[in-house]
Amino acid sequence: MKIKTNKIIQVLSICCLAYNVLTYADDSKTTISEEELQRFTKAVTIIKENYIKSTSDAKLVDDAIQGMLTELDPHSAYIKGNKVKILDMLLEHGKFEGIGIDLEPDGALLKVTAVIDNSPAKKAGIRVGDSILRINDKVTKNMPPKEMFSLLNGSKGNKVTLTVIQKNHHKPRTITLTREIIKIQAVKWDLLTPNYGYIRISLFTQQGFDDVSKAILKLQKAAKGNLHGVILDLRNNAGGLFESAIRVTNCFMGAEDLKENRIIAYTKSRDNETGTVAKANYGAFLPKTPLVVLINEGTASAAEIVAGALQDHKRAIIAGTHSFGKGTVQTPFVLDKKSLIKITTALYYTPYGHSIQVKGIIPDVIINDFKIQENKQAAEESAGVENLAAHVEQGTDKTPQKNRQRQEQENNEIALAHKDYQLYEALHLLEGLSAVDNAQHITTLSVKR
Amino acid sequence: MGNKIILFIVFIFVCCIAHSTIAIESSDDISKTALQRFTRAIAHIKQDYIKPISDKELVDNAINGMLSNLDPHSDYLVGDSFTKANALLTGEYIGIGFSSATINGAVKVIAVTDGSPADKEGLKVGDVITEINGKSVKDINADKPTYGPKGSKITLTILHKNEPKPVTLTLVRDIIKSPPVQWRLLEPNYGYIGIKVFKTQTSEEVKTAITSLKKTNKKKLQGVVIDLRGNGGGLQREAVNITNYLLDFDKLQKNKLITYAKGQNYESQSFASSEDGSLLHNIPIVVLINEGSASAAELIAGALQDHKRAIIAGERSLGKGSLQVMFPIDMDSKIGLTTALYYTPLGHSPQVKGITPDVIINNIEIVDNNQPLGIIGEGALTNHIKNGNGYNDNIIQRIHEALQIQKNNELALARKDYQLYEALHLLKGLNAVNNMQCMASSTKN
Numbered sequence: 096m097k098i099k100t101n102k103i104i105q106v107l108s109i110c111c112l113a114y115n116v117l118t119y120a121d122d123s124k125t126t127i128s129e130e131e132l133q134r135f136t137k138a139v140t141i142i143k144e145n146y147i148k149s150t151s152d153a154k155l156v157d158d159a160i161q162g163m164l165t166e167l168d169p170h171s172a173y174i175k176g177n178k179v180k181i182l183d184m185l186l187e188h189g190k191f192e193g194i195g196i197d198l199e200p201d202g203a204l205l206k207v208t209a210v211i212d213n214s215p216a217k218k219a220g221i222r223v224g225d226s227i228l229r230i231n232d233k234v235t236k237n238m239p240p241k242e243m244f245s246l247l248n249g250s251k252g253n254k255v256t257l258t259v260i261q262k263n264h265h266k267p268r269t270i271t272l273t274r275e276i277i278k279i280q281a282v283k284w285d286l287l288t289p290n291y292g293y294i295r296i297s298l299f300t301q302q303g304f305d306d307v308s309k310a311i312l313k314l315q316k317a318a319k320g321n322l323h324g325v326i327l328d329l330r331n332n333a334g335g336l337f338e339s340a341i342r343v344t345n346c347f348m349g350a351e352d353l354k355e356n357r358i359i360a361y362t363k364s365r366d367n368e369t370g371t372v373a374k375a376n377y378g379a380f381l382p383k384t385p386l387v388v389l390i391n392e393g394t395a396s397a398a399e400i401v402a403g404a405l406q407d408h409k410r411a412i413i414a415g416t417h418s419f420g421k422g423t424v425q426t427p428f429v430l431d432k433k434s435l436i437k438i439t440t441a442l443y444y445t446p447y448g449h450s451i452q453v454k455g456i457i458p459d460v461i462i463n464d465f466k467i468q469e470n471k472q473a474a475e476e477s478a479g480v481e482n483l484a485a486h487v488e489q490g491t492d493k494t495p496q497k498n499r500q501r502q503e504q505e506n507n508e509i510a511l512a513h514k515d516y517q518l519y520e521a522l523h524l525l526e527g528l529s530a531v532d533n534a535q536h537i538t539t540l541s542v543k544r
Numbered sequence: 545m546g547n548k549i550i551l552f553i554v555f556i557f558v559c560c561i562a563h564s565t566i567a568i569e570s571s572d573d574i575s576k577t578a579l580q581r582f583t584r585a586i587a588h589i590k591q592d593y594i595k596p597i598s599d600k601e602l603v604d605n606a607i608n609g610m611l612s613n614l615d616p617h618s619d620y621l622v623g624d625s626f627t628k629a630n631a632l633l634t635g636e637y638i639g640i641g642f643s644s645a646t647i648n649g650a651v652k653v654i655a656v657t658d659g660s661p662a663d664k665e666g667l668k669v670g671d672v673i674t675e676i677n678g679k680s681v682k683d684i685n686a687d688k689p690t691y692g693p694k695g696s697k698i699t700l701t702i703l704h705k706n707e708p709k710p711v712t713l714t715l716v717r718d719i720i721k722s723p724p725v726q727w728r729l730l731e732p733n734y735g736y737i738g739i740k741v742f743k744t745q746t747s748e749e750v751k752t753a754i755t756s757l758k759k760t761n762k763k764k765l766q767g768v769v770i771d772l773r774g775n776g777g778g779l780q781r782e783a784v785n786i787t788n789y790l791l792d793f794d795k796l797q798k799n800k801l802i803t804y805a806k807g808q809n810y811e812s813q814s815f816a817s818s819e820d821g822s823l824l825h826n827i828p829i830v831v832l833i834n835e836g837s838a839s840a841a842e843l844i845a846g847a848l849q850d851h852k853r854a855i856i857a858g859e860r861s862l863g864k865g866s867l868q869v870m871f872p873i874d875m876d877s878k879i880g881l882t883t884a885l886y887y888t889p890l891g892h893s894p895q896v897k898g899i900t901p902d903v904i905i906n907n908i909e910i911v912d913n914n915q916p917l918g919i920i921g922e923g924a925l926t927n928h929i930k931n932g933n934g935y936n937d938n939i940i941q942r943i944h945e946a947l948q949i950q951k952n953n954e955l956a957l958a959r960k961d962y963q964l965y966e967a968l969h970l971l972k973g974l975n976a977v978n979n980m981q982c983m984a985s986s987t988k989n
Contacts, residue, residue: 127586131599134873135582138607138620139574141871147807147882148612155610156578160585162609163602167593173585202678236646264709365594428588430581440592 104148104372135159157434164436169199169544170425171438193248194255194272196221204228204260205235205243208419209333209393212297213280215272219260221259223331223393228267229258251276281335282306284314287511287522288364288504291529296343299335299397304342311346311380324385324525326518327405330415334396337424344401347386348410349379359404362424362441369422370441383530386411387521390456391464395419402456403445414521422451460524465516477499582606607873615882617868620690622877638694641720642667643776645862647835651681651854653702654836654862655740655774657722660716667702668773669836670907674710675701692717705909727753729760730968731953737788738771742778742840747785754789754823767828767971769964770844773858776832777839779888780867789823790854791816800891804846805867807884828974829854830967833899834907838862845899846888855974857903857967865895905966910959 139155161173175440195214198205204226210217226233230246247255256271281303283295294307315322327347334340337360344359353375362370388411390402399418405411424441443451512519586602608620642659644651653671658665673681677699692698700713724746726738735757738748758765770790777783780803787802793816804813831854833845842861848854867884887893921944922928923937931940958965 126590127583127603128599131603132583134877135606136574136579137873138610138879141873141879142610142614142881145809145869145871145881145883146618147810147866147884149808150614151577152575154580154613156574158610158613159582159606160609162607162612163585163589163605165609166601166605167589167597171593234648265703265710279752365592365596415740423594424590428584428592430584431577434581436585436588438589438592439594 115197118178137285160430160434160436164438167256168423168439170421170423172425172438173434173436174427175434191248192251192276193274195275195277196247198227198243198247209395210331211277212295212331214277215275219270219272221257221270222261223391224262226260227257228260229256231256232258249274284310284319286314287326289509289527290318290321290524292318292322292325293328294325295328297332298399299332299337299339299343299401301336301339303339304335304346307343307346307399308380319533322384323529324387325381326387326389326521326525327401327411328518329388329394329398329402330389330391330517331393332395332398333393334398337373337397337400339399340397342377344404345375345377346380347382347405348408349374349382350375350377352379352382352410356408356446358446359401360446361444363444364441385525385532387528388413389456389462389517389521390415390418391517392416392419394456395421399451399456400443400445403449405414406456407446407449407458412460412524413456414462414524415458415517416461416463417457418451418455420451420453421456422453462517462520467513467516501513563713582972595864604877607877607879611879611881615865615866617880618882619868619880620877621880626876626878637720638717639720640698640715640717641722643774643836644673645776645836645838646733647862652835654776654834657720657740660720660722661718665713665715667700667713669834670705672703673700674703675699675712679961694718725749725753727757729757730957730964731950733761733763733766734968734971735761735765735768735770736964737768739775739841741775742780742782742786744779744782746778746782747789750786750791751823756833765824765827766839766975767830767968768824768852769830769832769967769971771832771836771964772837772841772845773832773963774836775838775841776836776866778863780843781842783843787844788816788821790829790844790848791821791851792825792853793818794825795853796851799851801889802844803886803888805884805886807867807882810867810869810884812884829855829972830970831976832858832905832963832967833861833901834859834963835898836900838864839866842894842899843888846892846894849899849902850892855903855970856899856901857905857970858901858963859904859906860900861894861898863894863896863898865893865897867950899989903970905963910955910961910962914925 139152142155143150143152157173157175164171164173192214193214195211196207196216197209199208199276207216207221207223207225207227209492210221229235230238230243231241233246235243251274253433254271255274256269258267258269262266269486281296281298283297283302285293287293294310294314296303296307311325314325341359350357357374357376359373359375361372364370386405388402388405390398390413394402395418396416399420399422402411402413402418422443423439423442425437426440427435427437429435445451508519508522511522586599589597589602590599603621604622608622610659611618611620639660640662641657642653642662643655645654646652651673653662653667653669653673654670656667675681694717696717698715700715700716701710702713703710722740724739724741724743726740728735728736733755737753737757739750741747754768757768784802795936796816800815802814802816805811812838829848831845831848833841833856837845837858840862842864845856845861849856865887866882867886868880869879869883870878872878885893885895922938923944925961930936935943954965954968957968
């Protein structure tokens, strides 16, 4: 059974390659054989006449279409009723009320395939790959998508109780979450240290390109023109709009930088026919600055396209854990006013022809997500040093202040290591890259001389 | 979809209503707009899906989609599941010899066939299956991979009851012969009849089993345990016949119902009859059920309980109170459709609720106590006074030895099947009470 819950993800995972080409099928060329159609109508008639309670044609046909699509692959789906409107609404507004997870059926269990940043689910520690056994004490097996959708999403403030099976836990955990209005702040940026920037993209939305280009300019300004490197964080980015992902990639490598092969991604449909070829057509905002891209098992679809392109063109070092592996293209087709199907029509390929499907993007540098054990003694000691430094400071001149700055930076780094080990490691990687980069500069300079 | 013994049996529950005369209806019976939606979807998939797909596959999946969204027991049988379902009904199959059901989201073993690979490797009722061949078990349908060629291997990861860590078992598929009816004397005067499933000949076999038990025991039987644990159901007609054999027709009150059923377009009633009935007249019965007892098995337990004919012991049953009828679509496919709910003679619906035992007996594991039991009694003391009835020590020793053998036998049974051991005790208790009543009435006379 195909079940999609989280509205936003649902909407955006329809990579909108063909969003503009929603068309009605030409009824004149109904391509099903008379014999098979008869088998179907016979089944419908038997059910209507004999089932324990009365059923409607509409329900039976809906279940039939859903049955066909579910068996195709995990991303082909039948979307019914108001969800069609939600699709448009969400692309425009980018907010919803709920707990912020995307679920997909995996046999009887529902698997978490995405967790939205800052959502109640994320805060409660729900992770991609967890299985949901029950929602509000209702077993999720065979739960109609509509019911599940309304249990998870809706008015803020209401509580949702999930029974979750997590990796490395044999016993299910029960978690109670409060629904919130979740605004998708798809792009965030910050300086990690005075010369190193951080850009987090949680979803490729319509505004993705604007937001990222602005973030780059602001980072450069904040670093006072001395931006030595940037970390592009695509962890748990479930994808989004294909077009947006292409433009964002273009921000980091421009047409002039790539020369012959300007491809960012391309698709192949049935019979190996090449479909869309997306290229870097514009100049870049940040073409040279060292770049580390962080990915993990929640990085999917459009986000994998970005990572794959930057990796193939050797524009960035990809770090983290290998990505989700959703390399299929879904195209929506409208059936009537209230329903559409999206079916898998093509596969994505990276510039050098690697299919993302199943395999995912393999990081150049694998950084696992560790939790660092708090070292109490060390913390106390450093506090002691700080006190001492404060004492000494009174009697001396500028040197201690420098010490203090260094100390602060060290403390910040330790805090970062505790908070986000992968990011901490990525920062080190970036610092290393930047050092090599400088060394090369020096060599080229000296060679020129 | 589900083609494991239990599941599939479950929907063959009432399969024998002839439906060969269903006309092929014209598509006018389905609303135009709905049908158009369907054909449009097919057109798009055929044209643009990433790989080509046949009409048959699409329509099979469509019919399957309709049925699996109705209820857990309505099902579409086609291809493999069709042939396997038929093969299972006729008897032997190749597999590992267990059946399971999804209970509270966990796939639990509800029956293990004696002597099967599953039995030999120590799979037990109540075990939770977490993985098959390294893949997490998604559904009762995960049972599908248990079928395969003889001699091939399958790996199960299971959680034994009360054990925190899962263990991995590797099993070799073999021919599973699971006779639907098994009988034996548990000990002199006490019979056992186990019924695994209700197939076309099952009621006849039960009849034979009862006759054989009577013959083997020579004296009058003092009690029979009817074991319906792990019985996932089957043909309703067979269950009704068996109930009729077990009921004491003469002792029935006004209500002679065995069961009745009601649905949108389905109604039926089954009554007890005096001819060809009451094979265990005046003999106490204990019926054993557990969470694997479903459908037709619940029908029997419910009827015998309502008529106070038997004591129902064990654990609450599964709660599958619906009837399925088989409708052929064409030569190679059929629909098992839920058409009605059935009720016990007093109008209880077992649906979801299940049958609650009169006496709850949990499936307890008896841990072996290796301490040798040195008999220390009066007889071991030097210079003891002799028995007052004149038994000499040799005779008393023989009596004690016989008791010890019985004790050992009972202990062995308790270790092997605690619920059955307890059921036997219940029967003995019932008999003791009956005898007292007899004595009381005879004194009055």
